[in-house]
Amino acid sequence: MIKNILLPLQGNMAEWDTGVFQLACTLTKRTKGKIQAIYIIEVSRDLPVDAEINAETKRAEEVLSLAESLAREAKCPLEAEIFQARRAGPAIIQQTITKEIDAIVMSFDYEHDPARFQINDTARYILKNARCPVLLWQNRRPERFPIEG
Amino acid sequence: MQVLILGCNEQTHHIAPCLVDDGHNVTILAQYEKCIAQLSHQISLETVQRSGDLMENLQNCHLDNADVFLALSENDNENAMAAQIASRIFNVPIVICHINEVSKYNVYKEMGLNVVSSAVMVSETILQTLEGKS
Numbered sequence: 438m439i440k441n442i443l444l445p446l447q448g449n450m451a452e453w454d455t456g457v458f459q460l461a462c463t464l465t466k467r468t469k470g471k472i473q474a475i476y477i478i479e480v481s482r483d484l485p486v487d488a489e490i491n492a493e494t495k496r497a498e499e500v501l502s503l504a505e506s507l508a509r510e511a512k513c514p515l516e517a518e519i520f521q522a523r524r525a526g527p528a529i530i531q532q533t534i535t536k537e538i539d540a541i542v543m544s545f546d547y548e549h550d551p552a553r554f555q556i557n558d559t560a561r562y563i564l565k566n567a568r569c570p571v572l573l574w575q576n577r578r579p580e581r582f583p584i585e586g
Numbered sequence: 587m588q589v590l591i592l593g594c595n596e597q598t599h600h601i602a603p604c605l606v607d608d609g610h611n612v613t614i615l616a617q618y619e620k621c622i623a624q625l626s627h628q629i630s631l632e633t634v635q636r637s638g639d640l641m642e643n644l645q646n647c648h649l650d651n652a653d654v655f656l657a658l659s660e661n662d663n664e665n666a667m668a669a670q671i672a673s674r675i676f677n678v679p680i681v682i683c684h685i686n687e688v689s690k691y692n693v694y695k696e697m698g699l700n701v702v703s704s705a706v707m708v709s710e711t712i713l714q715t716l717e718g719k720s
Contacts, residue, residue, distance in 0.1 A: 460640075463641035463645075464675065540674070575667075
């Protein structure tokens with residue numbers, strides 16, 4: 438039974454498609470489970486992994502705070518945490534083990550050139566290494582890339 | 587078998603009567619009321635109109651009891667999401683997902699989804715035909 442869902446978030450609030458949250462919420466409601474929302478800040482190798490990165494932290498806090506407010510509205514239990522790591526993929530996999538996650542629900546962005554549709558390295562790493570089901574939600578196509586025809 | 591089909595279009599109109607004729611119990615989950623009405627007028631099947639949350643709609647159609655799930659809507663993203671839910675959350679034994687865009691078809695195929703694409707199938711048929719002639 439899928440009760441504990443990991444929701445890795447990224448980007449900023451303006452880019453965030455709440456559809457991925459709604460999906461995670463519906464899944465947890467079904468089993469009276471909980472969403473574990475995490476935001477991984479990737480830290481470059483020229484800085485210590487625990488370096489203070491104010492702009493990124495502010496962005497992470499905004500996204501997680503939006504997730505918390507959506508969760509309250511939808512009456513979906515949600516815990517939110519920020520982590521810093523060299524790469525998001527391995528950090529997300531580590532969290533699935535630590536938090537005993539039953540499924541990962543994550544989004545990926547629309548590739549600007551529709552002819553080169555691809556999932557990013559993080560999503561690819563997770564699909565390859567996760568030991569639980571992974572659901573990939575494709576974010577809505579931005580308005581600046583209208584569908585032709 | 588219990589077959590749940592997402593989408594109502596040309597493909598659905600073609601495959602649903604064949605499945606019913608073969609003795610399967612078919613449910614259609616779709617948005618277009620007129621299309622659903624036409625289909626249910628022709629053959630005996632259950633129809634559910636889509637509204638709001640996809641996941642809730644799938645649950646209401648008893649996806650957990652389905653033996654086969656066909657994601658045939660016009661929306662590639664919706665098909666991919668629904669097929670992932672069917673195979674990874676509800677463990678539906680047979681899941682087939684239609685993806686129109688060829689680049690997406692390749693990605694979702696790589697992800698392990700059982701995908702079909704009209705564009706790929708037509709191209710393959712043409713190439714095979716030409717190969718036979720040369």
